[in-house]
Amino acid sequence: MDLQYFLCWRVAPLFFLMPCGLQSMSVHILSEQPVHVIPGSRLVLKARIELGPLEEVSMVTWEREPETGIAPVRVRLATCAGRSLKCAGTRPTVDVNTEQQETTLQINRYSREDGGVYAVTVTDHTGATTTAHCIVREYEAVHHVSVSINVSHSSLVCGEAWGTDPSFSWLYERAAITTTVGKISNDGTTLVVTMTPICGHFTCMVSNKLGYNTATYTAAPCEGRGTTAAVVCLVLLLLVAGVLAFLLWRKHRHNNRGERLHEHLDDTI
Numbered sequence: 609m610d611l612q613y614f615l616c617w618r619v620a621p622l623f624f625l626m627p628c629g630l631q632s633m634s635v636h637i638l639s640e641q642p643v644h645v646i647p648g649s650r651l652v653l654k655a656r657i658e659l660g661p662l663e664e665v666s667m668v669t670w671e672r673e674p675e676t677g678i679a680p681v682r683v684r685l686a687t688c689a690g691r692s693l694k695c696a697g698t699r700p701t702v703d704v705n706t707e708q709q710e711t712t713l714q715i716n717r718y719s720r721e722d723g724g725v726y727a728v729t730v731t732d733h734t735g736a737t738t739t740a741h742c743i744v745r746e747y748e749a750v751h752h753v754s755v756s757i758n759v760s761h762s763s764l765v766c767g768e769a770w771g772t773d774p775s776f777s778w779l780y781e782r783a784a785i786t787t788t789v790g791k792i793s794n795d796g797t798t799l800v801v802t803m804t805p806i807c808g809h810f811t812c813m814v815s816n817k818l819g820y821n822t823a824t825y826t827a828a829p830c831e832g833r834g835t836t837a838a839v840v841c842l843v844l845l846l847l848v849a850g851v852l853a854f855l856l857w858r859k860h861r862h863n864n865r866g867e868r869l870h871e872h873l874d875d876t877i
């Protein structure tokens with residue numbers, strides 16, 4: 609009597625309090641989205657399956673459809689079913705492995721056509737389903753790097769077209785940017801130039817896993833200490849040459865007069 613009372617009034621409400629624990633099958637893809645894949649490399653998508661205590665997975669399917677398009681066609685990539693959740697891929701590059709808590713889809717030698725929205729659907733023993741989605745795109749190289757000047761703000765802005773995860777850096781006359789030249793914004797795309805006047809070559813370098821590309825902004829040539837020093841040197845050289853020429857000329861004249869004096873003496877003797 610006591611036990612029955614306990615079950616009815618103490619345990620039963622717990623089931624109402626934890627409906628999630630019973631009917632809570634869910635599936636999550638364990639990747640940061642969108643997933644970018646370098647063509648020719650391997651795409652791996654892992655999904656975690658959460659099950660209630662009385663639930664059991666009876667089937668897992670992986671599908672893909674294009675990210676855009678008027679009537680996207682959904683393609684089945686693999687199905688896992690049966691007591692041991694044995695998997696079968698629909699094409700040679702697809703490998704799938706499923707256990708009760710986890711399912712992994714692997715596409716070897718990823719190509720552009722493998723991009724799209726991937727869907728993993730889990731069916732439990734009662735036929736209920738739950739689905740998770742994941743966007744997969746090709747990892748793109750850096751394209752069309754350009755540098756433009758914002759005259760009103762004395763800044764240079766670096767742009768890039770559609771590369772994946774571009775990272776920006778700057779060089780001045782092929783060396784790192786110092787505080788006397790300018791300050792780079794946190795995202796790296798803008799260089800606020802502090803040197804005045806702005807002169808010389810500013811290069812923006814954009815890179816990602818596939819390589820890098822650069823663009824250079826060429827300002828007016830720098831008329832700095834270098835040029836002044838050259839002018840001073842030239843003036844000094846001309847002065848020295850002038851003095852030398854004068855000395856030579858004087859010596860020559862002196863010699864001539866000496867010879868004439870000699871001749872005169874010879875004549876009188």
Ligand SMILES: *[C@@H]1O[C@H](CO)[C@@H](O)[C@H](O)[C@H]1NC(C)=O
Pocket residue numbers: 758760761
């Ligand atoms: C120059 O930079 C400022 C501040 O970032 C911005 O508001 C302005 O629109 C820019 N001017 C041009 C011509 O891009």
